[in-house]
Amino acid sequence: MxxxxxxxxxxxxxxxxxxxxxxxxxxxxxxxxxxxxxxxxxxxxxxxxxxxxxxxxxxxxxxxxxxxxxxxxxxxxxxxxGLVPGGLGAEIYAQQLQATITDLLAEVHDTHHPIAVDLYYEQQRSAARKRAQAFREERLPKYLAYFENVLERGNGRQALSRHSYVDLSLFQVVSGLDYAFPNAMQRVQKRMPRLRALAGRIAERPNVRAYLASPRRIPFNQDGVFRHYPELDSSR
Missing domain, CATH: 3.40.30.10 (Glutaredoxin)
Structure with missing residues (x-):
């Protein structure tokens, strides 16, 4: 198909x-x-x-x-x-994990658009700073700790018993957070060894590696979910 x-x-x-x-x-x-x-x-x-x-x-x-x-x-x-292990239990668990990633993405989006989607970032910058601080200090560590635990409870290397679409999504999450919040991610680096290792392995999968090097991979920019505004990544 x-x-x-x-x-x-x-x-x-x-x-x-x-x-x-x-x-x-x-x-x-x-x-x-x-x-x-x-x-x-x-x-x-x-x-x-x-x-x-x-x-x-x-x-x-x-x-x-x-x-x-x-x-x-x-x-x-x-x-x-072939991106989920067989069995209803594995499929439901994968859906659950992906839905949690969806929740995380909504919170990432709200760091730069905390008031209204239809307003420009510049029109809600003050509120964005407060929202981003709460995200960096409270929500980001909580989400990363959860997914770190998911990997630990799996086989230590993957979210489920074998490679799945959840692993690919976690790679994208780590990549996007590295772009949007490099300072915050550096501060939690030691608490996410399994996530960091997983992201590295996904990037080296042959088809993913070829995709990342191709023009089909759109670069991160200031119009997507993951946006880098230095003032939102500051510890001040």
Missing amino acids: RYELYYWTGIQGRGEFIRLALEDAAADYVDVNRKRGDSAMMPFLRGKQEGALPYAPPFLKAGRLVIAQTATILAYLGPRL
């Missing part, structure tokens, strides 16, 4: 978690908006296409299926791409 991924052009965002799974599995897919522009997804968002109605991208078209929400898309792709 050839998959069609719909997501905003020019940013990694939540679509990147799906791209990593498709790339790692060498799946046949097309990043539709990058070929046809963001207008390509509007008929789906406006209910002009058959199938499920997405609220927002990313969404995936697989045959006649239209699947939205990152965690749901990955839950669908996981068994089909």
